[in-house]
Amino acid sequence: MTRTSTLDPRSADASVDVTRVAVSTVIFTLRRLPGADAPRVALPLVRRTRDPHEGQWALPGGWLDVAEGLDAAASRTLAETTGLSPSYLEQLYAFGAVDRSPTRVVSIVYWALIRPDEASDDSVENVQWFDAASLPALAFDHNDIVEYALWRLRNKVGYSRIAHGLLADEFTLAELREVYESILDRRLDPANFRRQVENSGTLIPTDRFRTGSHRPARLYRYNQDVELADRGPLGVRQ
Amino acid sequence: MTRTSTLDPRSADASVDVTRVAVSTVIFTLRRLPGADAPRVALPLVRRTRDPHEGQWALPGGWLDVAEGLDAAASRTLAETTGLSPSYLEQLYAFGAVDRSPTRVVSIVYWALIRPDEASDDSVENVQWFDAASLPALAFDHNDIVEYALWRLRNKVGYSRIAHGLLADEFTLAELREVYESILDRRLDPANFRRQVENSGTLIPTDRFRTGSHRPARLYRYNQDVELADRGPLGVRQ
Numbered sequence: 162m163t164r165t166s167t168l169d170p171r172s173a174d175a176s177v178d179v180t181r182v183a184v185s186t187v188i189f190t191l192r193r194l195p196g197a198d199a200p201r202v203a204l205p206l207v208r209r210t211r212d213p214h215e216g217q218w219a220l221p222g223g224w225l226d227v228a229e230g231l232d233a234a235a236s237r238t239l240a241e242t243t244g245l246s247p248s249y250l251e252q253l254y255a256f257g258a259v260d261r262s263p264t265r266v267v268s269i270v271y272w273a274l275i276r277p278d279e280a281s282d283d284s285v286e287n288v289q290w291f292d293a294a295s296l297p298a299l300a301f302d303h304n305d306i307v308e309y310a311l312w313r314l315r316n317k318v319g320y321s322r323i324a325h326g327l328l329a330d331e332f333t334l335a336e337l338r339e340v341y342e343s344i345l346d347r348r349l350d351p352a353n354f355r356r357q358v359e360n361s362g363t364l365i366p367t368d369r370f371r372t373g374s375h376r377p378a379r380l381y382r383y384n385q386d387v388e389l390a391d392r393g394p395l396g397v398r399q
Numbered sequence: 400m401t402r403t404s405t406l407d408p409r410s411a412d413a414s415v416d417v418t419r420v421a422v423s424t425v426i427f428t429l430r431r432l433p434g435a436d437a438p439r440v441a442l443p444l445v446r447r448t449r450d451p452h453e454g455q456w457a458l459p460g461g462w463l464d465v466a467e468g469l470d471a472a473a474s475r476t477l478a479e480t481t482g483l484s485p486s487y488l489e490q491l492y493a494f495g496a497v498d499r500s501p502t503r504v505v506s507i508v509y510w511a512l513i514r515p516d517e518a519s520d521d522s523v524e525n526v527q528w529f530d531a532a533s534l535p536a537l538a539f540d541h542n543d544i545v546e547y548a549l550w551r552l553r554n555k556v557g558y559s560r561i562a563h564g565l566l567a568d569e570f571t572l573a574e575l576r577e578v579y580e581s582i583l584d585r586r587l588d589p590a591n592f593r594r595q596v597e598n599s600g601t602l603i604p605t606d607r608f609r610t611g612s613h614r615p616a617r618l619y620r621y622n623q624d625v626e627l628a629d630r631g632p633l634g635v636r637q
Binding site: 179180181182225227228229230231252254255257258259265267269 | 417418419420463465466467468469490492493495496497503505507
């Protein structure tokens with residue numbers, strides 16, 4: 162059977178020039194690796210079990226179903242591949258370079274932050290957590306995608322309450338600073354940091370304290386009344 | 400001919416469940432409407448000449464070609480429909496609700512700012528500029544898309560040099576303030592505004608002055624050395 166030219170992309174011969182839509186998700190958390198003195202930004206990857214790139218690590222994801230919204234597809238494919246169900250996924254970017262896959266695939270990439278206690282170590286087959294700063298060569302353009310997600314994370318931590326996604330509801334200033342230090346990958350001066358967050362009006366001190374091996378430290382929570390860079394109209398609609 | 404069930408989305412019968420990818424672009428500029436004392440945020444729309452939504456106004460855009468990157472598709476379809484060629488388009492968001500079109504369409508939406516002198520009034524057939532704050536009912540979910548783009552514009556103007564895209568290379572503080580006022584749709588105190596931008600380190604005063612009916616006003620330019628919220632790794636790669 163010979164191929165005939167086709168002007169209608171939905172005709173029988175369209176398989177040669179179909180663009181398919183996939184979703185993938187970058188899930189960041191903080192992990193304290195053995196021997197390390199500070200937690201590191203980490204993400205789960207899935208080992209591919211078929212071509213292309215069989216055996217390589219890739220972001221969790223899958224194909225968009227024709228009857229499924231983008232957000233729903235991201236949640237579903239993430240749960241199917243890793244068992245993770247973050248309460249909130251945010252769209253990151255659509256990657257659609259022509260040569261990023263042997264067939265034409267546009268990937269809508271989502272991202273989310275989860276607290277360390279949500280990122281269970283329960284071994285899911287073919288899933289492994291990696292230090293975001295030292296990844297192997299991933300399938301497709303997934304190294305580029307992680308690099309972009311890390312840039313957005315570092316960028317966004319400066320003007321939103323995004324660090325909240327990595328912390329419990331109440332936290333000490335030292336715990337908050339540790340989150341910033343891990344994301345920015347550099348040390349911050351404790352006194353300057355305290356002054357900045359106290360001046361920002363985004364934190365509310367509680368009457369409770371963290372006690373333990375150090376002197377008691379006051380617990381804070383985020384002030385939900387402060388309008389920061391959140392999702393805007395999309396947060397309401399979708 | 401009866402339809403048979405299909406498991407392979409690329410088989411002959413896949414026309415019933417094909418997802419297609421489109422690109423659309425929101426181009427903002429400032430327009431001084433007759434009789435108005437301040438410029439307004441405006442954008443070009445294209446009147447649809449076929450179904451669905453024939454006769455309604457829509458964002459400029461079109462189908463993604465299978466051999467074309469997303470950025471290239473946005474530039475091409477914008478030029479084809481409006482004749483506009485902004486030097487830089489930024490990806491805004493992928494819209495993919497199942498019911499946003501009679502067939503399943505995922506739209507990758509781009510946005511850009513152009514200076515008023517680039518947004519020529521040359522009449523292109525079926526293209527018209529609209530005040531962003533008072534749009535008619537647009538085709539598809541395009542009102543939602545414009546609303547989201549406006550939110551991003553207002554949000555981003557606070558932490559990036561985005562206002563630059565609406566100004567000449569050199570500008571007075573009053574001209575810069577006018578851009579902020581138009582985007583934020585509220586008046587800003589001139590003295591406070593001056594203090595804030597001077598403290599930000601993002602502007603460099605020149606030795607030149609704008610002269611005219613008012614007293615001479617110093618011209619400023621943006622300090623390109625200040626690293627603000629720009630595009631990050633994608634800016635280099637694509």
